[in-house]
Amino acid sequence: MSESSYIGVLTRLFETIVSRQGADPDTSYTAKLFSKGRTAIAQKVGEEAVEVNIAALAEGPDALAAESADLIYHLMVLWADGGITPDDVWAELQKREGLSGIEEKRARGEL
Secondary structure (H helix, E strand, O other): OOHHHHHHHHHHHHHHHHHOOOOOOOOOHHHHHHHHOHHHHHHHHHHHHHHHHHHHHHOOHHHHHHHHHHHHHHHHHHHHHHOOOHHHHHHHHHHHOOOOHHHHHHHOOOO
């Protein structure tokens, strides 16, 4: 899959997520997440992150890929609820590009 294909998948996923804001929670899982509020969405992101860790340590690559997809989806729901877009995240990553992790943490006062 090419880079533009990855971006296209992520863009379409985010657009679908945003389109579900305000939709009927009885007909859309995404709308149901939004209706529960940011705390519940953030909790779900945490649960999915744990499932990614479990898959990485105790399951095969297919499970890791599936759990990673779940995590990305739930993270994007959280982004939409928080009023940010994937472009905001990509811009932040771009700012950090070329910095070592140690330099980046030092710049944020974490070291």
